[in-house]
Amino acid sequence: MTTNYNKKAIGEHQLKPESLMMGYGYDPQLSEGSIKCPNFQTSTFVFKSARDGKDFFDVVSGRRVLAEGEQAGLVYSRFNNPTLEIAENRIAIWDGAEDCAITGSGMSAISTTLLALSRPGDVIVYSEPIYGGTDTLINGMLKQMGIHAVGFMSSEGIDAYKAALDKAKSMGNISVILLETPDNPTNNLVDIAACREVADKIASDQDVAPVIAVDNTMLGPLWQTPLAHGADLCLYSLTKYVGGHSDLVGGSCSGSKALITRIRRVRNSIGTTMDSNTAWLILRSLETLKIRMQASNEGAAKVVAFLNEHPVVTRIDYPGLLKESDPQYAIYKKQCKGAGSTFSFEVAGGEAKAFAVLDKLKLVKLAVSLGGTESLAQHPAAMTHSGVPKERRDIIGITEGLIRISIGIEDPEDLIADLKQALED
């Protein structure tokens, strides 16, 4: 058998990401033949010579640029680690990216990216609603550092986006356009390609074009690949679908080598990197990413079909239910390969009924987070989005009867049986 650990094709035949997840980037002969990439649980690496040590430091600190195909020498696990690097290379494959930097959490992927690309006086444009932690970061800490922000409602489409860009331009240099699509918890979609086109028009007015970053946590690489639609960066909370087992916290950022090198340098400096044990768990998770996401996607479609016929359910925010007449439908068809498995539904009877349903669930667990093998349900108005003022929640559609559910990989009929009994009076 020939070593094929860093090849993405057999002859002319290109291998699919799911096939590459079991071996890509890992040479068993470097680890006693171990079939699995070990967890390199070490803080530091022994240099063969002082000259090597000097050279490796020149590379990690950016004083020397690697030649094509050359690998950075291992120095210290805040900078690099084999388990971490193999996980990065495999996530880059899913995202169709040149490079990827993984971080200790989704929030650290977002904060490291924004810090790497913005200077005081710059403006960040972002879609709303956006993940609560991201909102707090942008409108709290970053504002204190003199980095401004302008939001636009994802439900209001491209005109709202254009107005936000105009406003932002009048305030300063636009550093990053951060999109979260579909939004959470109402699943409105933002047209990434259209955002790219408008951003390119304003790029000529600025010294540097704004970087378009998409938080792709909700659909994951199976159902949406933002880089293929014109985004520069694809961000994840790996805690959700990619990790997929509700047993780790992590994040990642994929994109061009040039951008990821800038982000990685900031990560290595401020220390938002991921530990090797979590990176090892990510390698485990990546092997089953496709089958997990397919199973939960199919399960969600069945659960939605049940809820859609239920008399107590007054609204379902699920992209798979979009009507052709809805402007969002065209975006969905162009940009998404599946509807995902996290969606919200509203029950008649407000908070009291929603709480009663949540308290009666037996198989579905009452917890925040999403994207795990087990189904989770929660009440956005009282839980994940309780920090959003009520008037804003009303505008966004986060009503008192709204329940968000993340469908796992249980048998869909079992989930339907659970929801059926929970919805009964």
Ligand SMILES: *Cc1c(COP(=O)(O)O)cnc(C)c1O
């Ligand atoms: C959970 C989540 C985050 C934050 O990720 P952590 O891993 O919890 O830091 C960011 N964006 C979205 C869309 C999320 O769901």
